Amino acid sequence: MIGRYQEQNVDGHRTGRLLWGLIVSMAFAPTPALSQVTAPSASGVSSSTSNAVVPPSLDAEISKVTAALAVAQGESSPDVEQIKLLQARLLDLTESRSARNRIEQFNREMATAEERREDLKSRLAAMPETDAIPDVPDDLDPAKLQAGLGTAKERSRKIEVKLASVEEQLARRQSRRVEIRSESDEISEKLGLLKTDAIPDDEAPQNRIIEKYQDQLVALERERKCYDLTDDILRLEQRLWIRHRDADDLALKAWQATVADQAIKAAENRRKEAKSIAASQESELAKAAAKQNEEFADRLAELVGQRESLLDELASQRILLGRVTRRVDVDGMKFKGLVTPEVARILRDRKAEFPDDAAVADRLSTLSRLSPRLDLERTLLQDALDGLADPRGSASKAVEEAGLVGDEAIAVRQSLVSIYEDRLDFYGQSLLTALNEHAEMVSSLITIDQSLIEGIVRYRELVLRETLWIRDSRAFQEGYLERTADELKQLFQPSSWNESLRIVYTKVFLQPFRLLLAFGPLVLLLVLRNRIASRIALAGVRVARSSTDRFSETLICGVLAAFTGFAMAAPFWTIGFTLGDVVPGNSFADLLGGTLGVLGWFVVWIAMVWSITRSGGLGERHFHWHSSTIRSIRASLIMLWIALPFGVFDRLCDSSHLDLPDAGRVFYFFLPICLSISAIILLNARRGILVDFYARRPEHWLSAIRWAPAAIAITICCLIAGFALAGWYATVATLQRDFVTSVMLLIGILLLREFLLRLLYCRQRSQSAALRRQEAKGENVSDLEDSLATLSGQILGGIRYAVVLVTLIGLWTIWSPLLPAIQLGEAIVLWEHSGSTLIPNDDGVILATPTQVPVSVRDLLRSLAFVVATIYTARHLPYLLGLLVLDRLRIGQGDRYAIVQILRWAIGFGGFAAAVSSLGVTWDSVQWLAAGFTVGLGFGLQEIFANFISGIIILFEQPVRVGDVVTVGNTTGRISKVRMRSTVITDWDNKELLVPNKFLITSEVVNWSQGEASIRLLLPVSVSYDDDPAEVAELLLSAGTNAANVLDDPPPTVDFVGFGESSMNFELRVFIPSVDVWIDTRRNINIAVKRLFDEAGIKIPFPQRDIRVEMLRPEQFADGSISDAAKKTPRTEE
Secondary structure: OOOOOOOOOOOOOHHHHHHHHHHHHHHOOOOHHHHOOOOOOOOOOOOOOOOOOOOOOHHHHHHHHHHHHHHHHHOOOOOHHHHHHHHHHHHHHHHHHHHHHHHHHHHHHHHOHHHHHHHHHHHHHOOOOOOOOOOOOOOOOHHHHHHHHHHHHHHHHHHHHHHHHHHHHHHHHHHHHHHHHHHHHHHHHHHHHHHOOOOOOOOOHHHHHHHHHHHHHHHHHHHHHHHHHHHHHHHHHHHHHHHHHHHHHHHHHHHHHHHHHHHHHHHHHHHHHHHHHHHHOOOHHHHHHHHHHHHHHHHHHHHHHHHHHHHHHHHHHHHHHHHHHHHHHHHHHHHOOOOOHHHHHHHHHHHHHOOOHHHHHHHHHHHHHHHHHHHHHHHHHHHHHHHOOOHHHHHHHHHHHHOOOHHHHHHHHHHHHHHHHHHHHHHHHHHHHHHHHHHHHHHHHHHHHHHHHHHHHHHHHHHHHHHOOOOOOOOOOOOHHHHHHHHHHHHOOHHHHHHHHHHHHHHHHOOHHHHHHHHHHHHHHHHOHHHHHHHHHHHHHHHOOOOOOOHHHHHHHHHHHHHHHHHHHHHHHHHHHHHHHHOOOOHHHHHHHHHHHHHHHHHHHHHHHHHHOOOOOHHHHHOOOOHHHHHHHHHHHHHHHHHHHHHHHHHHOOOOOOOOHHHHHHHHOHHHHHHHHHHHHHOOOOOOOOHHHHHHOOOOHHHHOOOHHHHHHHHHHHHHHHHHHHOOHHHHHHHHHHHHHHHHHHHHHHHHHHHHHHHHHHHHHHHHHHHHHHHHOOOOOHHHHHHHHHHHHHHHHHHHHHHHHHHHHHHHHHHHHHHHHHOOOOOOEEEEEEEEEEEEOOOOOEEEEEEEEEEEHHHHHHHHHHHHHHHHHHHHHHHHHHHHHHHHHOOOHHHHHHHHHHHHHHHHHHHHHHHHHHOOOOHHHHHHHHHHHHHHHHHHOHHHHHHHHHHHHHHHHOOOOOOOEEEEOOEEEEEEEEOOOEEEEEEOOOOEEEEEHHHHHHOOOEEOOOOOOOEEEEEEEEEOOOOOHHHHHHHHHHHHHHOOOOOOOOOOEEEEEEEOOOOEEEEEEEEEOOHHHHHHHHHHHHHHHHHHHHHHOOOOOOOOOEEOOOOOOHHHHHOOOOOHHHHOOOOEEO
16 A cells, blocks of 8 residues: 655555556566566565566666656646656656766765875975965066066966865855754655655555665765765865965065066156156247156056055955855854854954954045046047147147247157157057956955955854854853963063153154143143133023024034043054054054054043033023933942943953953953943932922823833843843943943933034024014014924924934944844845845956845835835935025925925835845846736826926926915915825815816916015995095095005006996006915005095995885785886895
């Protein structure tokens, strides 16, 4: 009976197995003898009979199954199930053959292992290590030198490729051993399930699968034994290629030095020749032309001199890029999931071998600035040489322009022709070739440095991810006290400190400029401390008065606080820069200098906060901080001053510096103590920074647990100290430093927020005072007050956005290097997309190699973060832009609104593009889908698209703007919003009318706010026939002329338009500056006209009606006879 078939860990159907056996037996039985063939059984024991024949080979069996599959697929009505079974059988046979081939390969390698080992040992013995640079003949011609240099480069490249291959094999074997264990366990499990249902028939498909699995198990075991036996051979081969690489590097340097010396000598000879030719010229014209040739020769000599250093840099950076790329791949495979404290130390040491990515980025920035200058120089030189394509013509033109005639002209022309020809043939063309070569090397360096930065960052992330959470097992183990004492002695070794002090004395104290730079600001601060204190106190008095309150006073106090901090940090920065820059070879002095530079920033921060919280200073008078807050901050700063020395020694003992973890724990122990005391002082429920909050918000939930913040802070500090002492010193130190830096950042952002709010307060105060002055003059300022309140709210939102933005950017900058170690969602791969990476190929050329880039859950979270940030930015960034830019440019309300809306749309589209890009979606992959989708939407939603495009036209062309008064149909009102689909118009009844944007573009719209600077206001007036028309016209003209907001040019006019049924009709025409005063001016003029008419006794008539009523007798209703007069409708007479 055919049992379960477990190749894919799923149960098969018994009928399917039986059908498979029948089909395969039919396919393999063309003759009777074939049915009697026996094969090795599942247990590996061969059953033999007297009439048995030799079993067919796997190749023959594969051929038979292939033929049967072709026949099955060629039938007119192929059996799909039969084809699937044959394909599965063919796959089994192919995998079995592959396993047997691998067994044979590993057997051959093990058989020749001893011979290869002895051969490599003899080759290593025959090639001793040497540092001697081989000699290269100096008398070789340039062609042979270039050929020799090319050969040396090619040999060096090939050796690098072979060495990289060996190192990759070693790393691959390490990861392969883990894979072999997992694959063996998986195959053994499948094999065990299949053997439980094994049947006696050796030709059964299930037994064939068992045979395949057994071959694979044997192949895996042979592979493991082969690795164990030949690992030392690979390491011998690695040592051999490293020795070859070192020797070839020396040879390559020798060839490069010889070629460079020859090129420098040739350039120097050419420069001397050009100089002598220029000195020999008698004519000023010829001498100037020869001088230009000399300049070309000087520039050529300069480029040739730089060529050697650029070539060295290019070669070293290319080698470094290859090493970094191999380290990322090799160490990633070798140590993934297998990191121990010893391996962590190895990885950190290897990371230290590579340069800092910031240094490479600085060099990349320099090269990026150099590249366009070289391109411009090449273009100008090429243009100049093109202008000299005809030397004789150019010489004749120069002589003619100089006004030379006669024999002098002929002599100068001949000299110029020779000079121009030399420029074309020697100086100019050589310089152009050198510039082209220089530009190509710079471009190659830019490409390599970009890839190098990416590789260094990737390796740093690898080391951080694998080592951050590794505990140091040596903590508090046997010999801990002895190791701590030894490390403390190494830290305070007198020779290192004496050398550093000697450097400081000779390079700082004995050099006036550096001495002044270090201690000059501090001395100036001490000398001016009383005047600084007086000026800060004066600023506090001025801001307390509304008449003298200015933001400039706050700014002055902020500058003085910053000066205090930088003056106190100047000694640390100057000494740190001197130690790190003057003697870069002294490792201790360099590390001490870098630590002092970091210490300077802490001193700046603490000293600035100390100055801000002084009595009568910024915190008290300008920011209105509570007195308890100021006192607690100043008290906590004292503990931070005490913690600084411990922090300096702790940083020196860091693994990235002197790597003295046991000594570092001694100093690190005091840091949590100082921080805990600071937390108690700051978060004290009675005298801390939250006392004012508790007093103002007693109902808040935080007020019910007032001691919780301090308790939590102390608990965290104690846990940090405990983890550090228990062996996670490197982890805790890294996290705490980033945490302290984050706290410093947040306090700095808090100060920035206080300054911005102070600026907003001063602006509001001055604008409110201006409105009060306008109101005192009788002007209506209610609309301006509403606009001011709205603008202030928007600016406040912009300030909040700026604070959030700077906070997020700062925290991201601080914590982003640690994100790879957190691995949040990185292991969960959702899908993959095609990408490319720049790596050197076998020829040393940097090429974009296609790769598959995984998209993980972390990428999805990053995409969601982009979406949230885009929405938040689109809502608040325009207000910040208005505060910083638009207010200074005095842009009108309509233009401001258009800029804000366009900026919002741009931010939205950019954020959406960034979000989908982080998920691996590129424009190349979706452009056809987007095109089809756009066309479909264009037909289905053409009205919406028309309104959307019309909205864009309105924002860019601005036929109407926000704030304009327009008439659309029978509605007149002010435009309040321009949205993507519609425009909102608010009429005089404060009702909102939604008008599709397409209507504003395609229909007639009257815009009262654009066009001429004045708007005509027409007021119709009617008077009775008893009044004098001339007097009426004079009074109307007087009312229009004396009215407020009426322009003198054009002047007001009165027109007698005609006679009505009961009145004489006049029209008063006046011109006003804007539509904003339309209603007020019309009301004021109407009131003035009524008052003037009343004083002059002029009447404004109204329609009069006379009604005649006829009385009817009752009998006229009774008999139905109604007179014609009674039947008529009552008549009204005016």
